[in-house]
Amino acid sequence: MNFFSNFQNGQHNLQQTLKAWQTKGRQYFSLSILAGFLAIALSNCTNQTTLPLRIGTNLWPGYETLYLARDLKYYGDAPIQLVDYPSGTEEVRAYRNGDIEGAGLSIDQALVLAATQENVRIIAVMDISEGGDVILGKPDIANIKALKGKRVGVESTALGAFFIARALEKNGMTPKDIKIVSLELTEHERAYKEGKVDAVVTFGPAMVKLLAAGAKLLFDSSQIPGEIVDTLVVKEEAIANSEKTIQTLVNGRFRALDYLEKNPQDAARRIAPRTKVTPEQILNAFKGLRQPNLAENQKLLDQSDPSLINAMRKLVDIMVANKLLPKAIDPATILDDHFIKNAQP
Numbered sequence: 001m002n003f004f005s006n007f008q009n010g011q012h013n014l015q016q017t018l019k020a021w022q023t024k025g026r027q028y029f030s031l032s033i034l035a036g037f038l039a040i041a042l043s044n045c046t047n048q049t050t051l052p053l054r055i056g057t058n059l060w061p062g063y064e065t066l067y068l069a070r071d072l073k074y075y076g077d078a079p080i081q082l083v084d085y086p087s088g089t090e091e092v093r094a095y096r097n098g099d100i101e102g103a104g105l106s107i108d109q110a111l112v113l114a115a116t117q118e119n120v121r122i123i124a125v126m127d128i129s130e131g132g133d134v135i136l137g138k139p140d141i142a143n144i145k146a147l148k149g150k151r152v153g154v155e156s157t158a159l160g161a162f163f164i165a166r167a168l169e170k171n172g173m174t175p176k177d178i179k180i181v182s183l184e185l186t187e188h189e190r191a192y193k194e195g196k197v198d199a200v201v202t203f204g205p206a207m208v209k210l211l212a213a214g215a216k217l218l219f220d221s222s223q224i225p226g227e228i229v230d231t232l233v234v235k236e237e238a239i240a241n242s243e244k245t246i247q248t249l250v251n252g253r254f255r256a257l258d259y260l261e262k263n264p265q266d267a268a269r270r271i272a273p274r275t276k277v278t279p280e281q282i283l284n285a286f287k288g289l290r291q292p293n294l295a296e297n298q299k300l301l302d303q304s305d306p307s308l309i310n311a312m313r314k315l316v317d318i319m320v321a322n323k324l325l326p327k328a329i330d331p332a333t334i335l336d337d338h339f340i341k342n343a344q345p
Contacts, residue, residue: 052081053238053245056091056103058185059084059204061285062127062230063104064271065256066249071270072259074252078245087185088157095235101242102234107312108158108319110233114334115326119236121336124250125292125300125308129221129228132288133159134207135167136192136215137199144171144218153183153191153200158324159228162315164201165322166227167219208281220288226311239336247339254294255345260286294343301337309335 057063066082069075083100085091091103092113104126105113114120141147144167154160161175168174181197188206191197192215199218202210211217221228232253234246260267264286268279275282292300299305312331319325 051242052079053102053242053249054081054083054100055232055234055249056083056085056094056100058087058091058104059206059275060104060230061132061204061275061282062129062289062291064275064282065126065253065260065291066104067274068260068267068271069252069256072256074255075248078248080245080249080252087155088159089155089184092157095233101238102232102246105231105233106157106159107229107231108162108315108324110231110334111312111316111319111325111329111331112158113233114331115329120233120334121236121239122231122233122301122334123246123336123339124232124253125297126230126232127289127291128226129203129230130225130288130290131220131222132207132285133163133201133203133221133228134217134288135164135199135201135219136207136210137218139214139216141199141216141218144168145173147199147218148173148177149179150198151179151181151196153181153188153197153202155185155188155201156182158319160201161322161324162319163221163228166224166318170223204285205275205277205281208277208285212281222288226307227315229308229311247342250339250343251345254343257291257293258345294340294345297340298337301335301340303332303335 055066057066070080070082083094085094088105088109091100091105092109094100095103095113096117107122110120110122135144135152137147137150141150152164154164164178164180165175168177181191183191183197183200185202185204185206188200188202189209192200192210193213200206200210232250239246256267264283265279268282271282272279277285296305300308303309309332316325316328316331320328
């Protein structure tokens with residue numbers, strides 16, 4: 001409507017121009033031009049709706065059901081593209097740069113994005129970590145307090161900083177009591193085995209491999225229940241432009257979660273090649289997570305179960321106090337339950 005309105009308000013009035021064209025040839029010519037413009041506009045609209053929905057993930061077990069859904073063909077021919085990143089930090093960067101329309105992010109990462117961008121919407125709770133995030137140390141390190149003065153590898157993310165801070169806090173310590181070594185997730189295993197760190201904050205396949213190699217469990221997320229939550233985040237613009245595709249993504253993911261619960265051995269067999277650990281190790285990793293089903297998700301996102309929103313508010317306070325968040329935000333403003341409400345797995 002703006003195009004035609006502007007045209008009418010311009011120097012040449014559209015009606016007067018059409019009246020000035022006396023011959024059928026010119027009328028036909030003008031209609032041909034109009035048809036051409038409409039064809040281009042229609043083509044552009046079609047291209048927009050067929051663009052892939054790009055969802056970023058990292059090697060966290062809670063996101064594997066997205067890939068399981070793809071392997072099981074639950075997305076059909078929907079233009080869903082899963083993009084694997086080395087870490088949550090890379091996902092956040094890709095989200096900000098417009099390289100992806102959504103991502104699997106820990107709740108702290110979602111809050112960091114929401115503090116600087118208004119387009120962040122949490123549409124599903126993927127998992128609640130109940131032992132899936134860990135601090136592993138050398139066998140001779142007795143406990144967290146014994147880390148004083150030691151080198152601890154930590155991913156340069158809000159989650160890494162938050163997790164180590166909480167572990168130290170529960171043991172009467174602060175980050176100043178240890179030597180922080182910044183490590184990307186892909187460096188955790190090698191840095192530990194090569195003696196570059198005395199302990200490491202880790203998760204996923206790296207955790208599985210290090211435990212198998214004899215690393216000692218010093219602390220895990222079950223000791224701070226409900227504080228580490230992983231979510232599926234999409235941009236508000238993606239909801240407007242790709243609502244049907246997002247619904248397919250959500251439907252497929254929860255269908256895959258159901259498949260995992262009913263067929264754990266086959267699901268683990270399908271997941272293992274991507275994660276480069278054994279099916280048995282995958283199933284053990286899942287034991288450190290609680291993956292809320294559709295009914296639980298509905299209650300968490302509509303806040304009839306207040307545990308999520310309360311944990312988020314507590315997390316906001318902690319992150320602001322530790323300068324991990326630039327400003328306080330109301331987490332209720334980024335929860336969107338309508339895809340869960342409409343899900344048909």
